[in-house]
Amino acid sequence: MSSGRTVTLNTGHKMPKIGYGTWQAEPGQVGDGIYEALKAGYRHLDLAKIYGNQPEVAQGLERALGDVPGLKREDIFITSKLWNTKHRPGDVEAALDDTLEELRLDYLDLYLIHWPVPFKSGNDLFPKAANEGEVELDLGVSICQTWKAMTQLPKSKARSVGVSNFTVEHLEAIIQDTGVVPAVNQIERHPRIPDPRLLDYCARKQIITTAYSAFGNNPFGLPLLVNAPEVKAVADRLSKAQGKTVPPAQVILAWCTRGNHTVIPKSVTPSRIRENFVDVDIDDEAFNAIEELGKSPQRFNVPYTNKPRWNINIFGDEKEKDAVNKVVLKL
Template identity: 40%
Template sequence: MSMNDFAVLSTGRKMPLVGLGTWKSEPGQVKQAVIWALQSGYRHIDCAPIYGNEPEIGEAFQEMMGPEKGIRREDVFVTSKLWNTKHHPDDVEPSLLKTLKDLKLEYLDLYLIHWPYLLSRRGDTSFPRNEDGTLLYDNIDYKLTWAAMEKLVGKGLVRAIGLSNFNSRQIDDILSVASIKPTVLQVESHPYLAQVELLAHCRDRSLVMTAYSPLGSPDRAWKHPEEPVLLEEPAIAALAKKYNKTPAQIIIRWQTQRGVVTIPKSITQSRIKENIQVFDFTLEPEEMNQVTALHRGWRYIVPTITVSYITVSHIIQQSTKFYMAFNTGVTLKQNIMLKLLF
């Protein structure tokens, strides 16, 4: 990548517009994927402890970065995230230190609150549950979590802090109390979920948006056979043919051309190389609009919860009105409260 292929954070730090996502990259696969990425010119790796592979990513960093290894630590932008059971202010720094140990790093370039809701600290599980199997929540205000995140910047453990899966209201909640403002919002985004309004909200507040699952996450285990396949979208296929690119490259180019950082996941060497080869062509303005117009409010990353024989994820996908209700939680049948992941 050239130095023009970056988003500039409000801190002045440059964040590469294309990074390697590591969600769903299994141990035994992710080390080699990170090595291939760094060899292919990637200088941005997106991580999280909940992915279960940070120790192996750390092995790749140790092998590839450092004096006489050709890649300097300061040239690689590394992101990780604070998991939902670690929102208590006392847990924030220890969680980061564990990530730094696993990644074999002295600091992170960016640390995000992974989700805006808090799960109970009880036990060592990442998904604590009640006796009836429902998730066990806690009620610590994420603004207190943010204050603890700010201290990490002061200690030099992270260069910047940000948010993931927060909506516009929640972003403004954080901004209302922040001494150190969030620099990045990471959310699901792709042509079927263009996030135009949220992107504008971020721009107005000097946040850079990062898109996860930018290709529709076709390898996730719970995909439905009847869901739309983003990589088979005819309009994108036509652009791919015109520019002699893959559909994935067209989608990534669309995101980067509108200033959205994109973190496609792959463990295949050829695809890792392809996904970053998007800076040698430019989509025309009408083509950018054509891709944006594919928006249909479709989320691929939706938990499926069945209550009284009603599949909640189906309701969300079928009705914008219901989706907005579920954004803040909605009561179905007496005292059953569903809190979804966004």
């Protein structure tokens, strides 16, 4: 594991604060991205079955293990995620085995429930519902049942387990039911959605939070946060104070990792991959200036707005107010 810049999970394992994300990476590019990231010093890779690129990730990983001097599998913290169609307890370990086979690995460092939303079980990743334009949900399985199956996975295959996109209510339900606290909750987190209640809860329970969409990536065509005047102003001030260029992206990543938090920026451009890995310290003035963006909170990743639609209220967001279904906590 790379020195410094790590957090310790409640399982005792160390996880690098900055990881390399592979969501929405174009086919034919993610293998090179993985290689460049590992060459640049990243030792944390964030993957998922639904991204559809794990076999290509395996190619980049194997290339790096062969080319980067001294790099070994045990130096790299690798995360992947259980997809929604595999929430039935009997499907969970088989889904993990499938991911390990795609990645050509013996184990994962971390395996997450990707969403607290079960889809109809099967091989179709987005099973169509009777209502046109919607995904068929499976309301006959609860997040407690899925989490219990996750906790029973062999440690030889998944060293730590956690969740993603879970709220305080979801976390409370699975912890009360099983007594097992997730190691990680991976969430949409950026300056426009600070979510102090969730962060405080996770801190109390010793759950590490990992931020995705840190730059405010969104499907609505809205400007990225690296272009926000508030972020640019902080970057300019820090550049002058430190006598070197501090890009807006580094400011946001420093905001994300302040405290016991982690982040998984994504890029397939070698220069940006390297830039995102540079360690920048921000002072209280800079941190508070970025926090101001949270006064107009906006969540960008709301599956109720997806195509096909997930007709379920996950976060209690205004965009979900017309959703028919709620997350099934326990049956």
